Amino acid sequence: MGDVQNPLEILGLDQLRRRQSIKWRAFGDEVLPLWVAEMDTPLADPIARSLQEMIELGDTGYPHTGPYVDAFLHFAQQRWDWTPLPEQIRPVRDVMTGAVEALKLIGELWDTVIVSSPVYPPFFMHPVSAGRRVVEAPLGADGRLDFDMLEESFNLRTTGGQAAYLLSNPHNPTGVAHTKKELEKLAQLSADYGVRVVADEIHAPLVYSDAKFTPYLTVDPRGYSVMSASKAWNLAGLKAGLLIAGEEATAELAGLAPETSHGPSHAGVVAQTAAYAESHEWLDAAIAGLEANRTLLVDLLAESAPQVKISSPESTYLAWLDFSAYGFDDEPNGGAETPILGPAKHLLSQGKLALTPGHAFGTGGEHHARLNFATSQAVLTEAVQRMGSALER
DSSP, X not given: OTTOOOGGXXXXXXXXXXXXXXXXXXXXXXXEEOOSSOOSOXXXXXXXXXXXXXXXXXXXXXXXXXXXXXXXXXXXXXXXXXXXXXXXXXXESSHXXXXXXXXXXXXXXXXXXXXXXXXXXXXXXXXXXXXXXXXXXXXXXXXXXXXXXXXXXXXXXXXXXXXXXXXXXXXXXXXXXXXXXXXXXXXXXHHHHTOEEEEEOTTTTOBOTTSOOOOGGGTOTTOEEEEOSTTTTTOTTSOOEEEEEOTTTGGGGGGSOGGGGGOSOHHHHHHHXXXXXXXXXXXXXXXXXXXXXXXXXXXXHHHHOTTXXXXXXXXXXEEEEEOGGGXXXXXXXXXXXXXXXXXXXXXXXXXXXXXXXXXXXXXXXXXXXXXXXXXXXXXXXXXXXXXXXXXXX
Protein backbone atom coordinates (compact mmCIF):
# COMPACT_ATOMS: atom_id res chain seq x y z
CA MET A 1 0.00 0.00 0.00
CA GLY A 2 3.02 2.27 0.29
CA ASP A 3 2.60 5.58 2.07
CA VAL A 4 -0.74 6.53 0.51
CA GLN A 5 -3.05 7.96 3.16
CA ASN A 6 -6.45 6.39 3.75
CA PRO A 7 -8.57 8.38 1.23
CA LEU A 8 -11.64 8.11 3.45
CA GLU A 9 -10.02 10.16 6.23
CA ILE A 10 -8.86 13.19 4.22
CA LEU A 11 -11.97 15.30 3.65
CA GLY A 12 -13.90 16.83 6.51
CA LEU A 13 -17.65 17.21 6.65
CA ASP A 14 -17.39 20.93 5.91
CA GLN A 15 -15.52 20.16 2.68
CA LEU A 16 -17.91 17.41 1.66
CA ARG A 17 -20.92 19.70 2.10
CA ARG A 18 -19.46 21.98 -0.58
CA ARG A 19 -19.89 19.24 -3.16
CA GLN A 20 -22.56 19.68 -5.83
CA SER A 21 -23.21 15.99 -6.59
CA ILE A 22 -26.58 14.43 -5.86
CA LYS A 23 -25.35 12.67 -2.73
CA TRP A 24 -24.72 15.98 -0.98
CA ARG A 25 -27.44 18.13 -2.54
CA ALA A 26 -30.54 15.93 -2.43
CA PHE A 27 -31.42 16.23 1.27
CA GLY A 28 -29.92 19.46 2.60
CA ASP A 29 -27.19 20.25 5.10
CA GLU A 30 -28.88 18.82 8.20
CA VAL A 31 -28.92 15.29 6.78
CA LEU A 32 -25.98 12.86 6.78
CA PRO A 33 -26.15 11.23 3.31
CA LEU A 34 -25.09 7.58 3.35
CA TRP A 35 -27.24 6.52 0.43
CA VAL A 36 -26.17 6.77 -3.24
CA ALA A 37 -22.94 5.02 -4.25
CA GLU A 38 -20.46 7.89 -4.12
CA MET A 39 -17.36 7.78 -1.91
CA ASP A 40 -16.31 10.63 0.38
CA THR A 41 -12.77 10.70 -0.98
CA PRO A 42 -10.59 13.07 -2.97
CA LEU A 43 -9.38 11.87 -6.34
CA ALA A 44 -6.29 9.72 -6.58
CA ASP A 45 -3.34 11.96 -7.47
CA PRO A 46 -2.72 10.40 -10.92
CA ILE A 47 -6.38 10.91 -11.84
CA ALA A 48 -6.40 14.52 -10.61
CA ARG A 49 -3.19 15.27 -12.54
CA SER A 50 -4.55 13.77 -15.75
CA LEU A 51 -7.74 15.84 -15.53
CA GLN A 52 -5.88 19.03 -14.60
CA GLU A 53 -3.58 18.61 -17.59
CA MET A 54 -6.57 18.02 -19.82
CA ILE A 55 -8.15 21.30 -18.67
CA GLU A 56 -4.88 23.25 -18.91
CA LEU A 57 -4.47 22.12 -22.52
CA GLY A 58 -8.10 22.75 -23.43
CA ASP A 59 -8.13 19.07 -24.30
CA THR A 60 -11.90 18.64 -24.33
CA GLY A 61 -12.46 16.94 -27.65
CA TYR A 62 -13.57 13.46 -28.61
CA PRO A 63 -12.20 10.45 -26.70
CA HIS A 64 -9.35 8.25 -27.88
CA THR A 65 -10.04 4.93 -26.20
CA GLY A 66 -7.04 2.78 -27.15
CA PRO A 67 -4.99 3.60 -24.02
CA TYR A 68 -8.11 3.09 -21.89
CA VAL A 69 -8.54 -0.46 -23.14
CA ASP A 70 -4.82 -1.17 -22.74
CA ALA A 71 -4.81 0.13 -19.15
CA PHE A 72 -7.80 -2.05 -18.28
CA LEU A 73 -6.22 -5.15 -19.82
CA HIS A 74 -3.06 -4.65 -17.77
CA PHE A 75 -5.12 -4.11 -14.59
CA ALA A 76 -7.22 -7.24 -15.25
CA GLN A 77 -4.13 -9.35 -15.79
CA GLN A 78 -2.39 -8.02 -12.69
CA ARG A 79 -5.38 -8.11 -10.31
CA TRP A 80 -7.34 -11.13 -11.49
CA ASP A 81 -4.96 -13.07 -13.76
CA TRP A 82 -7.47 -12.53 -16.54
CA THR A 83 -6.33 -11.81 -20.09
CA PRO A 84 -9.18 -11.00 -22.48
CA LEU A 85 -8.15 -9.85 -25.94
CA PRO A 86 -8.59 -6.26 -27.18
CA GLU A 87 -11.01 -7.42 -29.87
CA GLN A 88 -13.37 -8.64 -27.12
CA ILE A 89 -13.79 -5.10 -25.75
CA ARG A 90 -15.84 -2.09 -26.80
CA PRO A 91 -16.00 1.23 -24.92
CA VAL A 92 -19.49 2.29 -23.84
CA ARG A 93 -20.98 5.25 -21.98
CA ASP A 94 -21.41 3.45 -18.66
CA VAL A 95 -22.12 0.03 -17.21
CA MET A 96 -25.90 -0.02 -17.47
CA THR A 97 -25.77 1.30 -21.05
CA GLY A 98 -23.34 -1.49 -21.85
CA ALA A 99 -25.58 -4.07 -20.17
CA VAL A 100 -28.59 -2.97 -22.20
CA GLU A 101 -26.56 -3.06 -25.43
CA ALA A 102 -25.49 -6.61 -24.60
CA LEU A 103 -29.11 -7.59 -23.95
CA LYS A 104 -30.01 -6.21 -27.38
CA LEU A 105 -27.27 -8.28 -29.01
CA ILE A 106 -28.44 -11.56 -27.52
CA GLY A 107 -32.23 -11.19 -27.62
CA GLU A 108 -35.27 -9.64 -29.21
CA LEU A 109 -37.93 -7.18 -28.06
CA TRP A 110 -40.13 -8.55 -25.27
CA ASP A 111 -37.68 -11.30 -24.39
CA THR A 112 -37.36 -11.93 -20.66
CA VAL A 113 -34.55 -10.65 -18.47
CA ILE A 114 -34.16 -12.56 -15.20
CA VAL A 115 -32.66 -10.86 -12.15
CA SER A 116 -31.86 -12.09 -8.64
CA SER A 117 -33.48 -9.72 -6.20
CA PRO A 118 -32.89 -7.83 -4.04
CA VAL A 119 -30.71 -6.20 -6.65
CA TYR A 120 -29.54 -2.80 -7.94
CA PRO A 121 -32.74 -0.90 -8.91
CA PRO A 122 -31.68 -0.02 -12.50
CA PHE A 123 -31.74 -3.78 -13.22
CA PHE A 124 -35.52 -3.38 -13.25
CA MET A 125 -35.71 -0.06 -15.11
CA HIS A 126 -33.16 -0.17 -17.93
CA PRO A 127 -34.21 -3.48 -19.54
CA VAL A 128 -37.86 -2.38 -19.49
CA SER A 129 -36.88 0.87 -21.23
CA ALA A 130 -35.24 -1.29 -23.89
CA GLY A 131 -38.45 -3.28 -24.43
CA ARG A 132 -37.65 -6.30 -22.27
CA ARG A 133 -39.71 -7.95 -19.55
CA VAL A 134 -38.02 -8.33 -16.17
CA VAL A 135 -38.83 -11.20 -13.82
CA GLU A 136 -37.29 -12.06 -10.47
CA ALA A 137 -35.51 -15.19 -9.28
CA PRO A 138 -34.84 -14.05 -5.71
CA LEU A 139 -31.67 -14.79 -3.77
CA GLY A 140 -31.75 -17.50 -1.15
CA ALA A 141 -32.24 -16.88 2.55
CA ASP A 142 -28.44 -16.78 2.89
CA GLY A 143 -28.25 -13.86 0.46
CA ARG A 144 -26.52 -15.93 -2.22
CA LEU A 145 -27.71 -17.24 -5.59
CA ASP A 146 -30.57 -19.72 -5.24
CA PHE A 147 -29.92 -22.29 -7.97
CA ASP A 148 -33.22 -24.13 -7.54
CA MET A 149 -34.99 -20.81 -8.07
CA LEU A 150 -32.77 -19.99 -11.03
CA GLU A 151 -33.39 -23.35 -12.68
CA GLU A 152 -37.14 -23.01 -12.23
CA SER A 153 -37.04 -19.51 -13.68
CA PHE A 154 -34.74 -20.48 -16.58
CA ASN A 155 -37.02 -23.40 -17.42
CA LEU A 156 -40.24 -21.37 -17.34
CA ARG A 157 -38.91 -18.35 -19.19
CA THR A 158 -37.26 -20.24 -22.04
CA THR A 159 -40.36 -22.29 -22.86
CA GLY A 160 -41.51 -20.80 -26.15
CA GLY A 161 -39.13 -17.84 -25.94
CA GLN A 162 -35.69 -16.58 -25.01
CA ALA A 163 -34.29 -15.28 -21.77
CA ALA A 164 -31.18 -13.54 -20.51
CA TYR A 165 -29.88 -13.37 -16.97
CA LEU A 166 -28.53 -10.08 -15.63
CA LEU A 167 -25.94 -10.85 -12.96
CA SER A 168 -24.59 -8.46 -10.34
CA ASN A 169 -21.01 -9.62 -9.63
CA PRO A 170 -20.18 -8.67 -6.88
CA HIS A 171 -23.79 -8.36 -5.81
CA ASN A 172 -25.34 -4.99 -5.04
CA PRO A 173 -26.78 -4.52 -2.37
CA THR A 174 -25.69 -7.58 -0.37
CA GLY A 175 -21.94 -7.28 -1.05
CA VAL A 176 -21.69 -11.00 -1.87
CA ALA A 177 -18.66 -11.89 -3.99
CA HIS A 178 -19.88 -14.90 -5.96
CA THR A 179 -17.38 -17.75 -5.78
CA LYS A 180 -15.86 -19.41 -8.83
CA LYS A 181 -17.84 -22.55 -8.01
CA GLU A 182 -21.09 -20.58 -7.90
CA LEU A 183 -20.35 -18.86 -11.19
CA GLU A 184 -19.42 -22.16 -12.84
CA LYS A 185 -22.74 -23.59 -11.70
CA LEU A 186 -24.54 -20.55 -13.11
CA ALA A 187 -22.71 -20.88 -16.43
CA GLN A 188 -23.61 -24.58 -16.70
CA LEU A 189 -27.23 -23.89 -15.84
CA SER A 190 -27.43 -21.10 -18.41
CA ALA A 191 -25.92 -23.38 -21.06
CA ASP A 192 -28.39 -26.16 -20.22
CA TYR A 193 -31.36 -23.84 -20.75
CA GLY A 194 -29.99 -21.64 -23.53
CA VAL A 195 -29.91 -18.55 -21.32
CA ARG A 196 -27.29 -15.89 -21.99
CA VAL A 197 -25.67 -14.10 -19.05
CA VAL A 198 -24.71 -10.42 -18.85
CA ALA A 199 -22.62 -9.57 -15.78
CA ASP A 200 -22.49 -6.11 -14.24
CA GLU A 201 -19.01 -6.17 -12.66
CA ILE A 202 -18.67 -2.51 -11.74
CA HIS A 203 -17.67 -3.30 -8.13
CA ALA A 204 -15.05 -5.87 -9.16
CA PRO A 205 -11.99 -4.01 -7.80
CA LEU A 206 -13.63 -3.57 -4.37
CA VAL A 207 -13.33 -7.08 -2.91
CA TYR A 208 -12.00 -7.61 0.62
CA SER A 209 -9.25 -9.85 1.94
CA ASP A 210 -11.69 -12.58 3.05
CA ALA A 211 -13.10 -13.07 -0.46
CA LYS A 212 -12.02 -13.13 -4.12
CA PHE A 213 -13.39 -11.71 -7.36
CA THR A 214 -13.86 -14.13 -10.24
CA PRO A 215 -14.50 -12.49 -13.64
CA TYR A 216 -17.63 -14.11 -15.05
CA LEU A 217 -16.16 -14.53 -18.51
CA THR A 218 -13.47 -16.84 -17.13
CA VAL A 219 -16.21 -19.45 -16.64
CA ASP A 220 -18.57 -18.62 -19.53
CA PRO A 221 -17.25 -17.86 -23.04
CA ARG A 222 -20.83 -17.17 -24.21
CA GLY A 223 -21.42 -14.38 -21.72
CA TYR A 224 -20.86 -10.65 -21.51
CA SER A 225 -19.31 -8.48 -18.83
CA VAL A 226 -19.53 -4.73 -18.29
CA MET A 227 -16.74 -3.02 -16.34
CA SER A 228 -15.88 0.51 -15.23
CA ALA A 229 -13.48 2.24 -12.84
CA SER A 230 -16.27 4.54 -11.69
CA LYS A 231 -17.13 2.87 -8.36
CA ALA A 232 -13.65 1.87 -7.22
CA TRP A 233 -12.13 5.32 -7.85
CA ASN A 234 -15.26 7.47 -7.34
CA LEU A 235 -15.65 8.61 -10.95
CA ALA A 236 -19.39 8.12 -11.52
CA GLY A 237 -19.84 11.61 -12.99
CA LEU A 238 -17.15 11.01 -15.63
CA LYS A 239 -18.92 8.64 -17.96
CA ALA A 240 -17.01 5.68 -19.38
CA GLY A 241 -17.28 1.90 -19.31
CA LEU A 242 -16.23 -1.23 -21.17
CA LEU A 243 -18.43 -3.92 -22.69
CA ILE A 244 -16.54 -7.22 -22.88
CA ALA A 245 -17.70 -10.23 -24.85
CA GLY A 246 -16.78 -13.81 -24.03
CA GLU A 247 -14.56 -15.56 -26.54
CA GLU A 248 -17.50 -17.30 -28.23
CA ALA A 249 -19.57 -14.09 -28.30
CA THR A 250 -16.98 -11.71 -29.74
CA ALA A 251 -18.33 -11.87 -33.28
CA GLU A 252 -21.66 -10.55 -32.00
CA LEU A 253 -20.03 -7.20 -31.19
CA ALA A 254 -20.29 -6.37 -34.90
CA GLY A 255 -24.00 -5.91 -34.26
CA LEU A 256 -23.56 -3.03 -31.83
CA ALA A 257 -25.31 0.17 -32.85
CA PRO A 258 -22.77 2.63 -34.34
CA GLU A 259 -23.57 5.30 -31.76
CA THR A 260 -22.56 2.99 -28.90
CA SER A 261 -18.86 3.65 -29.40
CA HIS A 262 -19.45 7.41 -29.09
CA GLY A 263 -20.89 7.10 -25.59
CA PRO A 264 -17.87 7.54 -23.29
CA SER A 265 -16.80 11.07 -22.44
CA HIS A 266 -13.24 12.17 -23.07
CA ALA A 267 -12.84 13.16 -19.42
CA GLY A 268 -14.16 9.77 -18.33
CA VAL A 269 -11.71 7.94 -20.58
CA VAL A 270 -8.78 10.07 -19.37
CA ALA A 271 -9.69 9.61 -15.70
CA GLN A 272 -10.34 5.88 -15.92
CA THR A 273 -7.13 5.29 -17.88
CA ALA A 274 -5.21 6.95 -15.05
CA ALA A 275 -7.15 4.88 -12.52
CA TYR A 276 -6.38 1.53 -14.09
CA ALA A 277 -2.79 2.40 -15.05
CA GLU A 278 -1.47 4.49 -12.16
CA SER A 279 -3.79 4.44 -9.15
CA HIS A 280 -3.33 0.96 -7.69
CA GLU A 281 -1.83 2.16 -4.40
CA TRP A 282 -4.74 4.56 -3.89
CA LEU A 283 -7.16 1.69 -4.47
CA ASP A 284 -5.35 -0.53 -1.99
CA ALA A 285 -5.47 2.24 0.62
CA ALA A 286 -9.17 2.78 -0.02
CA ILE A 287 -9.94 -0.94 0.32
CA ALA A 288 -8.01 -1.08 3.61
CA GLY A 289 -10.00 1.91 4.87
CA LEU A 290 -13.27 0.36 3.75
CA GLU A 291 -12.43 -2.93 5.41
CA ALA A 292 -11.77 -1.06 8.66
CA ASN A 293 -15.09 0.76 8.24
CA ARG A 294 -16.88 -2.54 7.67
CA THR A 295 -15.61 -3.79 11.03
CA LEU A 296 -16.46 -0.50 12.71
CA LEU A 297 -19.99 -0.54 11.31
CA VAL A 298 -20.69 -3.99 12.76
CA ASP A 299 -19.40 -2.84 16.15
CA LEU A 300 -21.37 0.42 16.06
CA LEU A 301 -24.61 -1.34 15.19
CA ALA A 302 -24.10 -3.82 18.02
CA GLU A 303 -23.76 -0.88 20.40
CA SER A 304 -26.35 1.61 19.12
CA ALA A 305 -28.88 -0.48 17.15
CA PRO A 306 -28.46 -4.12 18.17
CA GLN A 307 -31.73 -5.26 16.60
CA VAL A 308 -30.57 -4.20 13.14
CA LYS A 309 -29.21 -7.25 11.34
CA ILE A 310 -26.22 -6.98 9.02
CA SER A 311 -24.43 -9.55 6.91
CA SER A 312 -20.84 -8.35 6.67
CA PRO A 313 -20.27 -7.64 2.94
CA GLU A 314 -17.44 -9.42 1.13
CA SER A 315 -17.12 -6.58 -1.37
CA THR A 316 -18.44 -3.12 -2.31
CA TYR A 317 -18.84 -0.33 0.25
CA LEU A 318 -22.54 -1.06 0.71
CA ALA A 319 -24.14 -2.62 3.77
CA TRP A 320 -27.56 -4.31 3.50
CA LEU A 321 -29.38 -3.69 6.76
CA ASP A 322 -32.42 -5.60 7.99
CA PHE A 323 -34.82 -3.59 10.17
CA SER A 324 -37.48 -6.31 10.40
CA ALA A 325 -37.42 -6.22 14.19
CA TYR A 326 -38.88 -2.70 14.14
CA GLY A 327 -42.02 -3.46 12.12
CA PHE A 328 -41.78 -0.54 9.68
CA ASP A 329 -44.49 -0.35 7.03
CA ASP A 330 -43.03 -0.53 3.53
CA GLU A 331 -46.34 0.36 1.89
CA PRO A 332 -47.01 3.95 0.78
CA ASN A 333 -49.82 5.65 2.68
CA GLY A 334 -53.11 5.61 0.79
CA GLY A 335 -51.50 3.92 -2.20
CA ALA A 336 -49.59 7.08 -3.11
CA GLU A 337 -46.29 6.91 -4.92
CA THR A 338 -43.59 7.63 -2.32
CA PRO A 339 -39.86 7.45 -3.14
CA ILE A 340 -38.75 6.75 0.44
CA LEU A 341 -40.54 4.09 2.48
CA GLY A 342 -40.06 1.87 5.50
CA PRO A 343 -36.98 2.24 7.70
CA ALA A 344 -35.33 4.73 5.34
CA LYS A 345 -38.33 7.04 5.68
CA HIS A 346 -38.22 6.83 9.47
CA LEU A 347 -34.46 7.41 9.67
CA LEU A 348 -34.68 10.43 7.37
CA SER A 349 -37.51 12.07 9.28
CA GLN A 350 -36.44 11.16 12.81
CA GLY A 351 -32.66 10.94 12.51
CA LYS A 352 -31.71 13.20 9.60
CA LEU A 353 -29.95 10.18 8.09
CA ALA A 354 -30.37 9.26 4.42
CA LEU A 355 -30.11 5.60 3.42
CA THR A 356 -31.35 3.95 0.22
CA PRO A 357 -34.82 2.39 0.73
CA GLY A 358 -34.86 -1.38 0.43
CA HIS A 359 -38.14 -1.62 -1.48
CA ALA A 360 -36.42 -0.25 -4.61
CA PHE A 361 -34.34 -3.45 -4.82
CA GLY A 362 -37.32 -5.73 -5.45
CA THR A 363 -38.38 -8.89 -3.63
CA GLY A 364 -36.38 -9.30 -0.44
CA GLY A 365 -35.95 -5.57 0.00
CA GLU A 366 -38.88 -5.24 2.40
CA HIS A 367 -37.90 -3.84 5.82
CA HIS A 368 -34.36 -3.21 4.58
CA ALA A 369 -32.21 -0.22 3.73
CA ARG A 370 -28.78 0.09 2.10
CA LEU A 371 -26.05 2.06 3.86
CA ASN A 372 -22.96 3.43 2.09
CA PHE A 373 -19.98 3.21 4.47
CA ALA A 374 -17.45 4.84 2.10
CA THR A 375 -16.97 7.77 4.43
CA SER A 376 -14.81 8.76 7.39
CA GLN A 377 -15.07 6.87 10.65
CA ALA A 378 -16.27 10.06 12.34
CA VAL A 379 -19.20 10.42 9.91
CA LEU A 380 -19.98 6.71 10.10
CA THR A 381 -20.00 6.85 13.90
CA GLU A 382 -22.34 9.84 13.96
CA ALA A 383 -24.60 8.18 11.39
CA VAL A 384 -25.08 5.03 13.44
CA GLN A 385 -25.61 7.06 16.59
CA ARG A 386 -28.34 8.99 14.78
CA MET A 387 -29.81 5.68 13.66
CA GLY A 388 -29.89 4.33 17.19
CA SER A 389 -31.56 7.46 18.54
CA ALA A 390 -34.13 7.51 15.73
CA LEU A 391 -35.02 3.85 16.24
CA GLU A 392 -35.90 4.57 19.87
CA ARG A 393 -38.57 7.07 18.80
